[in-house]
Amino acid sequence: MKKMLVFFALFFALTVFSQANPADNLRAPLANTVAATPAQLSGKWHIEKVLNPKKIELAPDKVAGSYFTFGDDGKYNAMIMGVEEKGDWKFGPENRSVQLFVEGMKTVWYIREVNETTLVMQKGVRGNTVYFTR
DSSP: OOOHHHHHEEEEEEEHHHSSOOGGSSSOOOOOOOOOOOOHHEEEEEEEEHHHHHHHBOOHHTTTTEEEETTTSSEEEEEETEEEEOOOOOOOOOGEEEEEEEETTEEEEEEEEEEESSEEETTTTOOOOOEEEE
């Protein structure tokens, strides 16, 4: 019984800490963002590198095989460190951010750079910066 309680406590802690800060949805948008078009964002993006807010890179083997796929239909799926996520997406104001919706929870990703082969987004106002390639 004790082991199950510890397991659920760890699961709950991981779930809570992996979520975006809800206050980020209320903050003013970040400066230095760029606008994207649906054509630029649609498709599969492989995660190449993740920097935490202190600019420390997450170990490359942790993100190996991770990706996001943005569909033209407003649906997305992702595989992040072996965990699958599915939901809906839409652009934020002026197409400078992407809003992801999973089970009623909204996460905002700010677009820092986008072109045909590179996408750089920051999760929330104070979150990780993720570098993607096609």
